[in-house]
Amino acid sequence: MTRAREVGVVDYGDYQFEIYRSGLRGVLPKLPVEFSELESRAHAAMPPWVVSYVAGGCGNEHTQNVNVSAFERWGLIPRMFIGAAKRDMSIDLFGMRLPTPLFLCPIGVISLCAQDGRGDIATATAARKLGVPMIASTLSNAPLEQVASEFGETPGFFQLYTPTDRGLAESLVHRAEAAGFKGIVVTLDTWVTGWRPRDLSQANFPQLRGYALANYFSDPVFRGGLAMPPERDVPAAIMKWGAIFGHPLTWDDLPWLRSLTKLPLIVKGICHPDDARRAIDAGVDGIYCSNHGGRQANGGIAAVDLLPGIVKASGSTPVLFDSGIRSGTDVVKALALGATAVGIGRPYAYGLALDGVEGIVHVLRCILAEADLLMAVDGYPRIADLRPSALLPVG
Numbered sequence: 001m002t003r004a005r006e007v008g009v010v011d012y013g014d015y016q017f018e019i020y021r022s023g024l025r026g027v028l029p030k031l032p033v034e035f036s037e038l039e040s041r042a043h044a045a046m047p048p049w050v051v052s053y054v055a056g057g058c059g060n061e062h063t064q065n066v067n068v069s070a071f072e073r074w075g076l077i078p079r080m081f082i083g084a085a086k087r088d089m090s091i092d093l094f095g096m097r098l099p100t101p102l103f104l105c106p107i108g109v110i111s112l113c114a115q116d117g118r119g120d121i122a123t124a125t126a127a128r129k130l131g132v133p134m135i136a137s138t139l140s141n142a143p144l145e146q147v148a149s150e151f152g153e154t155p156g157f158f159q160l161y162t163p164t165d166r167g168l169a170e171s172l173v174h175r176a177e178a179a180g181f182k183g184i185v186v187t188l189d190t191w192v193t194g195w196r197p198r199d200l201s202q203a204n205f206p207q208l209r210g211y212a213l214a215n216y217f218s219d220p221v222f223r224g225g226l227a228m229p230p231e232r233d234v235p236a237a238i239m240k241w242g243a244i245f246g247h248p249l250t251w252d253d254l255p256w257l258r259s260l261t262k263l264p265l266i267v268k269g270i271c272h273p274d275d276a277r278r279a280i281d282a283g284v285d286g287i288y289c290s291n292h293g294g295r296q297a298n299g300g301i302a303a304v305d306l307l308p309g310i311v312k313a314s315g316s317t318p319v320l321f322d323s324g325i326r327s328g329t330d331v332v333k334a335l336a337l338g339a340t341a342v343g344i345g346r347p348y349a350y351g352l353a354l355d356g357v358e359g360i361v362h363v364l365r366c367i368l369a370e371a372d373l374l375m376a377v378d379g380y381p382r383i384a385d386l387r388p389s390a391l392l393p394v395g
């Protein structure tokens with residue numbers, strides 16, 4: 001198992017030998033090694049309303065689907081005589097050396113996927129075990145301090161949903177700093193929930209039933225705005241949350257956001273090169289290209305098709321990417337298109353649903369093994385070798 005301090009050349013592909021060796025003892029992998037099977041098993045294991053919330057997307061889910069299929073329009077060109085016997089998947093991010101280019105996307109209500117309701121903690125534990133950073137959502141069943149206490153040496157990032165109350169935003173950021181988070185990720189595309197037919201047809205919005213509001217209910221500023229503490233009047237606290245949750249930020253808010261912290265500030269949901277440039281000019285440290293997994297807008301463009309423009313506009317500023325990553329090949333292609341680090345979203349939620357911490361670890365190890373073996377076989381031993389010229393458009 002990789003620890004954050006063992007950064008550098010790690011044989012992630014060895015997971016396949018581990019699987020084959022276990023097979024010699026008659027032991028087969030407990031969980032699927034391929035995404036579609038993982039997804040169907042996880043869906044069968046979770047209550048229907050949780051499946052609806054996690055798997056669902058905006059409108060007829062066209063954007064969500066093309067996020068995935070767009071990766072098939074790129075092919076990695078095999079190179080021979082490279083001798084890629086050792087591969088190095090490590091990256092530099094915000095002055096930190098990380099063993100892999102992966103991170104765990106913020107998934108609010110991830111706790112719902114865990115059989116014991118402790119999904120935030122399980123995700124943090126998996127992050128610690130593999131040295132893969134977790135971006136912890138504002139929407140969490142466990143307060144951010146508890147989540148951070150599980151990280152060990154693995155850096156963690158705090159994802160901020162900016163409420164209408166600036167004082168509450170400041171309080172959340174200062175709590176995240178005090179808890180040891182290494183960066184703040186502000187999500188820009190979800191100040192209002194997108195049109196989600198699966199959930200709408202069942203009137204299913206878990207937050208309004210009180211799920212994943214621990215960061216609010218434990219916050220002194222939030223509590224100060226209530227007539228009674230959340231413990232004494234849960235419905236009133238939930239309604240207050242609904243009233244203050246989302247603030248439609250404008251460029252005028254960015255200097256204030258920047259002033260909140262000296263930690264790296266990353267903006268999530270950036271899809272246009274002009275937005276990337278303007279955010280960088282205003283002092284952000286990282287651009288996070290994402291369309292929220294197609295959950296927010298069914299605009300019809302795959303996130304990965306927007307990535308090259310964002311990378312070009314971002315210059316030397318790191319670009320984080322998610323939306324549609326389902327396999328190691330997808331990771332390799334996103335890196336070749338210029339992503340600095342690549343986010344795993346729904347796949348880890350499904351690993352969690354099936355086997356807790358070990359399920360997440362399994363999903364990440366499968367993705368890392370596949371990426372590593374692709375880099376080996378096709379002759380790209382270092383991430384720096386993965387450049388746009390390594391890809392051929394095939395669709």
Ligand SMILES: Cc1cc2nc3c(=O)[nH]c(=O)nc-3n(C[C@H](O)[C@H](O)[C@H](O)COP(=O)(O)O)c2cc1C
Nearest residue numbers: 054105106107108137187292293323324325345346
């Ligand atoms: C159930 C669910 C909850 C999510 N909650 C958040 C959240 O709290 N904050 C956030 O910035 N993004 C959230 N996201 C979006 C993810 O961070 C990420 O952008 C998305 O999952 C990527 O798409 P993919 O999972 O299809 O690869 C959520 C995604 C899912 C599936």
Ligand SMILES: O=C(O)C(=O)c1ccccc1
Nearest residue numbers: 108139190193207292295
């Ligand atoms: O479900 C989501 O994707 C999400 O991030 C969210 C979080 C809080 C409120 C609405 C949506």
